[in-house]
Amino acid sequence: MALKVHGTVGSPATFRALAALHEKDLDFEFIPVNLSAKEHKSPQFLAHKNPFGQVPVFEHGDLKLFESRAITKYVAEAFADKGTSLIHKDPKKSAIQTVWTEVEAQKFDPTVAKLGWEIVLKPKFGMTTDEAVVAEFEKKLEPLLDVYEKRLTESKYLGGDSFTLADLHHLPTLQGIMGTKVKSQFDARPHVSAWASDILSRPAWVKVASMLTK
């Protein structure tokens, strides 16, 4: 059954889904969705792809999924024997991995995506960066990265000793923020810095990130 991803180059959520598919060495069709033309808000897209009008949307035969972290989880489980194993099978290891997957979704993403919006995206759209918001979220990031530093002293990856979805989910926002002054917060913490370099240089992610320069 053919796999399809409807998404947009540069969309962090799209890139999250693509990273999982490449880690799994899967062939799939990428169908670009033109956000500028509001294709994702068309009645067709809302009715048949994602009622929230967002990318990515993933199709596997008649199964249609949205929400990038739901897509990666399905891909990791449905194609467990292909490519990189992105999940732990042992229930306790799996539970720890889920804890750190939640930390990404509940803590890292809201903080780093906000910084990315202010520092990277607003200037791109001709809007003015709100320095007070940047300062507020830079301050929030410090204790968060302190916890990451401690965690990465105990295990090589967030979810345990091997690379899993708990790490992979960070990639799109991490990539964006490492091109800004906020990188210094990562550099200041040796384990966080090594972890970031490690996961950003994975071939599957390099393949995804290279779509930006094509």
Next chain:
Amino acid sequence: MALKVHGTVGSPATFRALAALHEKDLDFEFIPVNLSAKEHKSPQFLAHKNPFGQVPVFEHGDLKLFESRAITKYVAEAFADKGTSLIHKDPKKSAIQTVWTEVEAQKFDPTVAKLGWEIVLKPKFGMTTDEAVVAEFEKKLEPLLDVYEKRLTESKYLGGDSFTLADLHHLPTLQGIMGTKVKSQFDARPHVSAWASDILSRPAWVKVASMLTK
């Protein structure tokens, strides 16, 4: 092996974890954490319970978990044969359930928790409700509940034909908001309204919610 929950009565995240444990008919020890006394920020708690200094924390023998949605997932999987089945075993049904679990975490919770903070909690703490924020988030909730209404026309529960974690995760924020004027948005949508009444009246949830009046 004994199960323990370190948590606080009234904390939405604690209540989310407790709801799962009661649905599973599990015996566990509830260890109150006094947030006013900042017990959750003590060096002991940070080092041995949750490095982020939050409740709940769940223990199953030597396994220690934080993040409420990671706890419910572990409980649902590790005790699959006890009480209510909170997850689908079929991979495609499970994937759809995960989509709606993500919708709760990424869309419902940030909107409804914000409204609850402004309307319920701020007055309780002697702070002033920001009506502009209330209006902004009430407006965000409308299209979200429209999608819920459509979804609940297709299946009785968000994650499929049976009650799962995709529904359960909504309970703490849903309970809080139904005592406010925002309830009218739920009442205006027949399927959403029926779903909310249904899940809020589940015996396991009633047991959790009754802790507030003890």
